[in-house]
Amino acid sequence: MEDLYIGLDIGGTKILGALFNAKGEIIGRTKKPSKASKGEAVIFNQVCKVIDSLLESNTGTLKAIGSGVPGVIEDGKIRFSPNLSWKDYPLEQNLRDKYSVPSYVGNDANVSLLGVWKHGLGKGCHNLAGLFVGTGIGGGLVINNAIYGGSTGGAGEIGHMIVVPDGPICGCGARGCLESLASKTAILKMLKSQIERGRNSYFSGLIEQKDYILKSSHLKEAYVGGDEIAIEILDNAASYLGVATASIINLLNPELIVFGGGMMEALGEKMIERIRSKARELAIPGLYETCRIELSVLGDDASLYGALSLIEDGLRISL
């Protein structure tokens, strides 16, 4: 019987799951809606459905579960998560109790960074920063060869670096955070406001739909298809990402800054080239030259591989 490991990416919209074999290869995948608004028991039930479905078609022995969750995580508990209705929720323990295997939980941005660092482009780096652009902008830092948590575990909030003083209001209550200028939430707001001004766009019909959620695939179609408004807004977003990148380079002198998340993966090299160009303009040349700025390429798998890394760290094994 083969040893099996499960990695989960529990987001506000969907739960992604991957089944890993003992070589650290993905041998099964599934996803389910998180049903985040339906209460903590329902979300947990959805998590279990993902796990059960992954195990269903495989005859190995489950050895451990790793999970990435947005929000503040302490001692395996979800203290607070803006996108899920979990509060002080003992996810690590509940999974351990239910499946009788070790379970490990981490903040989603840190878990994605871990994936990039251990299984992606960041392999071998001592100092690296990761930006994961989605509904919000998650960030994480590896400093001196370890994930850096700061004094109270809150470090790495790259999405809340102030990029434009007195800029747009951010979900955190401040003004001009990177997240208020370059996240999908910010981009959707800007698309709406341009369309409301009477300009025509690929998105004109879409945003009239009730509860329209901005899809990375739509952004790609509009951007590649030459939609004027989408190009303006995405180019601006890339510039702001470049400004934050320059500040990170000057402050932390990392070897690598990685951009991940669905939007970045979808818009690919075009967007990263603008980020590089802005960072080149603003960062100290000697520091810019020693820092690679790259797409994560692992895509959504960054978080799944990161969840595997949580397991490897927890069990002190290497798959």
Added chain:
Amino acid sequence: MEDLYIGLDIGGTKILGALFNAKGEIIGRTKKPSKASKGEAVIFNQVCKVIDSLLESNTGTLKAIGSGVPGVIEDGKIRFSPNLSWKDYPLEQNLRDKYSVPSYVGNDANVSLLGVWKHGLGKGCHNLAGLFVGTGIGGGLVINNAIYGGSTGGAGEIGHMIVVPDGPICGCGARGCLESLASKTAILKMLKSQIERGRNSYFSGLIEQKDYILKSSHLKEAYVGGDEIAIEILDNAASYLGVATASIINLLNPELIVFGGGMMEALGEKMIERIRSKARELAIPGLYETCRIELSVLGDDASLYGALSLIEDGLRISL
């Protein structure tokens, strides 16, 4: 015969020297002009004059010399210093050869931070940032209980975090760096531009003087004396320092951010209160609350105590 140690702060304008006894107490001080424009031999001669003058009146045995120098330092050599005419200058070795004692050289901002960390407010902190406001804005980081140099030794350039996209041109060639908005050089430019517009100020006569150098004591007199232009400009500078402070808090979650340098010491609590207020407005509340924002209080002595710390580290002793 008592053991003696010398700490030097070699700046573009002046060289400060302190004589320490074996208890780490300052028992003598002196300063001389650096004569920075007169070539590398003349600067070195000025450094030696400071050392000789400190030793002159004391009968102990010199055991080591520590020096803080602005610029890029590698292996005890001044690779490049914007304010001194040293290039690839082997200062560490030249002092060792001349005085036959161990000699240690570090970047001035890192040395000042070391002073704050080992002998000042930062004692016992694991994660701290220091901003030293002068002609430029020097910065340094302590991360996980060690001075953080980054991948190639260039980290901690807090003065070159981008605070205002497309802001004023900075000495580094970029636009909108903190240094272009809140250093003494930036403040002098803004004072001039307001006075040229016809506004009256405490500085109106002063800035007509040839080669007028902005003195912290003048800023203090103007600020405390109610000079409208000086108050506007300094309050703005403090706000920008607060914006950078918020970004550092959100990114690095430090326990302490310390402000030093003559201008900060001169303008004291009034300026730091504005910095705190802006950072409180912009940083994530939970991270703001666990971070102290303070004046260094060591004043110019931060760099001298830091030079002593260089010696302590080098000789593996504790004074």
